[in-house]
Amino acid sequence: MDAPSQFGRFHRQIILPGFSIEAQQRLLDSHALVVGCGALGCASVDLLVRAGVGRLTIIDRDVVEQTNLQRQSLFTDDDARRGIPKAEAAARRVREIDPTISVHGWVDDFRAENALSYADGANIIIDGLDNFETRYLLNDLALRRSIPYVYCGAVGYEGMTFPVLPSVGPCLRCLFPEPPSPGVAPTCDRAGVFGPAVAVAAGFAVSVALRYLAGIFEAHDCDLVSFDLATGRLRRTKLGSSAREKNCIACVQERLDFLDGTRSSQATTLCGRNAVQILPASSGAIDLIGLAQRLSQHGAFTVESGRMRGELRSERTSTGASYELTVFVDGRAIVRGSSEPSDARRIYTQYVGL
Ligand SMILES: [Zn+2]
Numbered sequence: 001m002d003a004p005s006q007f008g009r010f011h012r013q014i015i016l017p018g019f020s021i022e023a024q025q026r027l028l029d030s031h032a033l034v035v036g037c038g039a040l041g042c043a044s045v046d047l048l049v050r051a052g053v054g055r056l057t058i059i060d061r062d063v064v065e066q067t068n069l070q071r072q073s074l075f076t077d078d079d080a081r082r083g084i085p086k087a088e089a090a091a092r093r094v095r096e097i098d099p100t101i102s103v104h105g106w107v108d109d110f111r112a113e114n115a116l117s118y119a120d121g122a123n124i125i126i127d128g129l130d131n132f133e134t135r136y137l138l139n140d141l142a143l144r145r146s147i148p149y150v151y152c153g154a155v156g157y158e159g160m161t162f163p164v165l166p167s168v169g170p171c172l173r174c175l176f177p178e179p180p181s182p183g184v185a186p187t188c189d190r191a192g193v194f195g196p197a198v199a200v201a202a203g204f205a206v207s208v209a210l211r212y213l214a215g216i217f218e219a220h221d222c223d224l225v226s227f228d229l230a231t232g233r234l235r236r237t238k239l240g241s242s243a244r245e246k247n248c249i250a251c252v253q254e255r256l257d258f259l260d261g262t263r264s265s266q267a268t269t270l271c272g273r274n275a276v277q278i279l280p281a282s283s284g285a286i287d288l289i290g291l292a293q294r295l296s297q298h299g300a301f302t303v304e305s306g307r308m309r310g311e312l313r314s315e316r317t318s319t320g321a322s323y324e325l326t327v328f329v330d331g332r333a334i335v336r337g338s339s340e341p342s343d344a345r346r347i348y349t350q351y352v353g354l
Pocket residue numbers: 170171172173174175245248249250251252
């Protein structure tokens with residue numbers, strides 16, 4: 001195949017300042033690992049495949065639901081009606097966009113136990129997540145394997161993104177040493193999420209990824225970018241080597257607790273009770289009354305004797321019943337309605353927040 005026809009699809013990108021056929025070839029030779037394929041993952045995958053990143057690995061544990069369609073741009077009404085796994089629907093969509101791209105969609109819970117194998121051969125890790133615990137796992141994974149990781153988050157009208165470049169710039173734990181306690185950070189299910197905020201966050205994150213992979217990365221690509229579309233505010237913070245924390249537990253002391261499994265949340269099936277207990281990795285007293293108020297749009301929750309309890313009316317178990325959620329003041333929770341740990345972990349992540 002001669003050069004013009006091989007690269008014709010990417011012509012408008014190749015003629016950009018800084019880009020070239022050589023830069024495009026570097027993208028085609030690259031492998032991006034996208035962890036989580038909700039709104040941010042969908043937006044990122046769409047940009048990566050259209051830009052010509054030659055190999056994509058997508059991991060997500062959930063199925064497509066109707067409430068996803070407002071912002072999760074790779075999925076259709078039919079996917080939601082049939083409850084297709086997101087990783088499967090995303091991979092199919094990627095093949096439709098560009099059949100020459102090698103894509104693998106894995107329906108799996110991304111955990112310390114499988115993280116290293118999913119990262120095999122990856123040149124960059126893109127954050128499509130909805131929880132902090134797995135972001136700290138990605139940070140550890142990036143440091144252990146020396147693979148750049150692009151942090152990306154969006155909730156409400158706001159978003160934030162920055163790259164973790166092992167041994168060059170700060171890591172996630174240099175900037176935020178500990179993940180927020182359960183129930184503290186807003187989640188999309190409690191606070192909502194504006195589709196354009198997802199697109200802006202993923203746009204910045206994939207810009208950094210593409211420029212890194214294409215070899216046209218500049219110092220400003222290391223910046224932390226945060227924005228609020230409700231006010232129009234956008235802020236850039238320089239993140240050079242001086243932003244590294246000299247005693248960082250992860251990138252300096254090399255204690256990768258989330259990858260080594262000592263800081264993972266635990267999900268344990270409670271035998272014979274159709275319930276799973278969740279023990280979060282971070283502990284801290286939860287404001288149960290505040291949590292009950294924030295969850296009031298999803299069901300009636302009551303607080304007594306150090307625990308909050310109620311039924312999640314917006315979710316249905318595989319048998320059509322509703323889930324019952326009990327959260328204790330130390331963050332421990334029991335999700336009743338399923339004996340599947342990944343199912344309970346999803347409920348906890350979405351409604352309490354990990
Ligand atoms: Zn660090």
